[in-house]
Amino acid sequence: MSPIFPGSTDAAGQRATLGVLGGGQLGRMFVHAAQRLGYFTAVLEPDAQSPAGLVSHHHIQTRYDDPAGLAQLAQLCQAITTEFENVPAQALQTLALTCPVAPGAAVVGIAQDRIEEKAHFTAGSDLSGVACAPYAVIETPAQLQAIQNDRDDLLPGILKTARMGYDGKGQVRVKTAAELAAAWAELGSVACVLEKMLPLMAECSVLVARGWDGQAVSYAPQRNVHVDGILAVTHAYEGNMPPTLATRARNAAVSLAQQLGYVGVLCVEFFVVEGDDEHGDLVVNEMAPRPHNSGHYTLDACNVSQFDLQVHAMAGLPLPLPRQHSPAIMLNLLGEVWFDGNGQRREPDWHAVLSLPGTHLHLYGKAEARAGRKMGHLTITGPDVASVKTTARRAAGLLGLPGLDAI
Numbered sequence: 001m002s003p004i005f006p007g008s009t010d011a012a013g014q015r016a017t018l019g020v021l022g023g024g025q026l027g028r029m030f031v032h033a034a035q036r037l038g039y040f041t042a043v044l045e046p047d048a049q050s051p052a053g054l055v056s057h058h059h060i061q062t063r064y065d066d067p068a069g070l071a072q073l074a075q076l077c078q079a080i081t082t083e084f085e086n087v088p089a090q091a092l093q094t095l096a097l098t099c100p101v102a103p104g105a106a107v108v109g110i111a112q113d114r115i116e117e118k119a120h121f122t123a124g125s126d127l128s129g130v131a132c133a134p135y136a137v138i139e140t141p142a143q144l145q146a147i148q149n150d151r152d153d154l155l156p157g158i159l160k161t162a163r164m165g166y167d168g169k170g171q172v173r174v175k176t177a178a179e180l181a182a183a184w185a186e187l188g189s190v191a192c193v194l195e196k197m198l199p200l201m202a203e204c205s206v207l208v209a210r211g212w213d214g215q216a217v218s219y220a221p222q223r224n225v226h227v228d229g230i231l232a233v234t235h236a237y238e239g240n241m242p243p244t245l246a247t248r249a250r251n252a253a254v255s256l257a258q259q260l261g262y263v264g265v266l267c268v269e270f271f272v273v274e275g276d277d278e279h280g281d282l283v284v285n286e287m288a289p290r291p292h293n294s295g296h297y298t299l300d301a302c303n304v305s306q307f308d309l310q311v312h313a314m315a316g317l318p319l320p321l322p323r324q325h326s327p328a329i330m331l332n333l334l335g336e337v338w339f340d341g342n343g344q345r346r347e348p349d350w351h352a353v354l355s356l357p358g359t360h361l362h363l364y365g366k367a368e369a370r371a372g373r374k375m376g377h378l379t380i381t382g383p384d385v386a387s388v389k390t391t392a393r394r395a396a397g398l399l400g401l402p403g404l405d406a407i
């Protein structure tokens with residue numbers, strides 16, 4: 001793969017263009033990063049008012065699997081990436097026939113399917129000794145019966161659909177064999193995994209970027225707090241978790257990217273569970289084949305953001321070594337922020353929030369605020385961890401955010 005230089009024009013007069021499949025906020029921030037470097041951008045997304053489509057040079061408004069739309073994207077672009085893992089892997093395969101695609105369809109296919117993903121975590125991969133949670137596959141009534149007969153060690157557990165889950169959707173917590181059977185029926189008896197419910201002490205994630213040439217760089221792990229299955233707060237500063245666990249998580253994520261021959265930005269999520277010592281032990285949860293909500297702090301707290309690295313990796317540019325220059329806390333802004341306690345629509349008090357030192361507001365351009373919908377995020381940076389925490393608490397209080405006690 002020869003590098004695609006920003007600002008270049010080919011023999012036919014076409015400007016160097018990077019494409020993204022999907023038009024959400026991750027696509028929008030990718031587009032911003034690509035444009036800042038001097039690339040033209042193209043977004044394929046059916047929604048006319050999507051966060052990424054609104055800011056891109058080109059917006060191809062078709063379904064993700066529309067042959068004409070895909071052909072147009074491949075024709076416009078010198079390289080293409082994806083912004084959410086539920087785009088059909090087949091679409092990436094089609095694009096790859098005529099255009100470099102990063103990450104590739106095969107690895108996106110693994111990350112799309114919890115059964116394949118877990119098989120990959122278990123079989124033959126040495127992730128610095130980090131295993132995934134005990135689990136079983138349920139695709140047939142016989143497999144359900146087998147769990148009821150002799151795998152009650154997995155209960156209480158979480159039944160998760162193998163495909164199309166995100167933000168805790170497609171998941172049911174079950175305590176007994178009867179609840180498990182009911183939950184599987186409720187999920188439409190589709191392919192699922194049952195995971196043992198683990199006693200979580202904390203959660204963290206690691207971002208890795210890997211280029212076509214195998215060069216890989218990574219960020220230190222960030223600690224994440226979820227509320228109702230959705231990321232609420234990310235803590236990104238030295239001392240956010242025990243250093244030995246942080247090193248292991250980082251090594252495991254880099255090994256995973258290398259084993260997969262991954263190109264682009266990969267996020268690996270981990271649980272910290274009670275273990276042999278007071279710090280606990282690491283369990284790998286899942287991977288996202290793209291930049292991740294937990295990495296948004298890199299936009300304001302690092303010399304290079306996760307989106308910059310995605311652009312560099314796919315375009316074959318050198319990967320700068322990420323360096324964090326400020327401690328940071330990221331607060332997710334869900335649709336609830338736009339409603340008061342009585343369910344009345346309100347405009348959040350941005351003046352008060354932006355008066356606080358070190359606040360960086362990012363709104364994604366979504367017109368309609370709905371409960372649970374990711375509308376934006378607020379990153380707080382500062383000279384030291386104590387002041388960042390103080391400001392984050394104030395901002396969370398002003399906005400009525402959940403998870404205040406976790407800051």
Ligand code: ATP
Nearest residue numbers: 133158165166167168169195196197198200226229
């Ligand atoms: P996202 O795409 O937002 O990361 P998801 O829908 O893919 O979420 P998971 O990451 O599998 O879902 O789970 C969501 C959250 O539920 C986790 O971050 C964790 O808080 C909790 N959770 C999931 N699996 C387990 C488990 N085995 N034991 C304890 N808690 C769990």
Ligand code: MG
Nearest residue numbers: 167269285286
């Ligand atoms: Mg997750």
